[in-house]
Amino acid sequence: MNGLLIDDDExxxxxxxxxxxxxxxxxxxxxxxxxxxxxxRQQPPDFALVDLKLGESSGLQLIEPLRELREDMRILLVTGYASVATAVESIKRGADDYLPKPASLTSILRALGVEKSEAAEPEDTMTPLHRLEWEHIQQALAETDGNISAAARLLGMHRRSLQRKLLKRPGPERRNID
Structure with a gap:
């Protein structure tokens, strides 16, 4: 199986x-x-993982041209800005699945049909809230070129609050053992 990862976050x-x-x-x-x-075009992949936001353009615009290159290509749209509207639009345009970022490897493999749903562990189904908050903060910092004050304004919080949150970097996820 070969794929194409389309994302502006290298x-x-x-x-x-x-x-x-x-x-x-x-x-x-x-x-x-x-x-x-x-x-x-050089080598049509078995699947394409497409980010919704590609700099100034939208990954939605890539779905149809990719589908034309290879009818059976699995197209997965991933985004850090998940919404019902973009999910519906991506499926209408021909995407096979829509995943919120950060998508776990298990959920990507499941969407590609490589891994069965039953094999997924419960913690792979949802990303903890503190991890999502951290990712959202990192996205704001990236958009403001690391400017803490500008990122805080973008997030609608005080600069000092953002600095405190940055000091609390989330560690590895804990597994619940029943």
Missing amino acids: LYARTLQRSLARRGIDTRIALNASEALELA
Whole structure:
């Protein structure tokens, strides 16, 4: 199985690429829409994992051209800005699945049909709230080029509150053993 990871966050894409490689899945990375279409034309992948927000463009615009290149390609739209409206729009345009970021490897493999639903562990179904908050803060910092004051304004909080939250970086998730 080979895939195409289309995401403007190179660190996220490279991390996901390594995780998939450990499962025997080869992937290529495209950081923008034009690069994605060029790579897909050269060798149409079995699946494409498309980020909704690709810099100034939208991953929604890639769904139809990718589908035209290969009818049976699995197209997964992932986003840190999940909403019902974009989920519906992505499915209407031909995406096979819609996953909120950060999507776990298990949920991606399940959406690709590589892993069965029954094999998923309960903690893979939901991301803890503190982890989502951390990811949201990191997104705001990335959008403001690391400016704490601007990120705090964007998040609607006081700068000192944001600084305190940044000191409380979430650690590894704990597993509940029943």
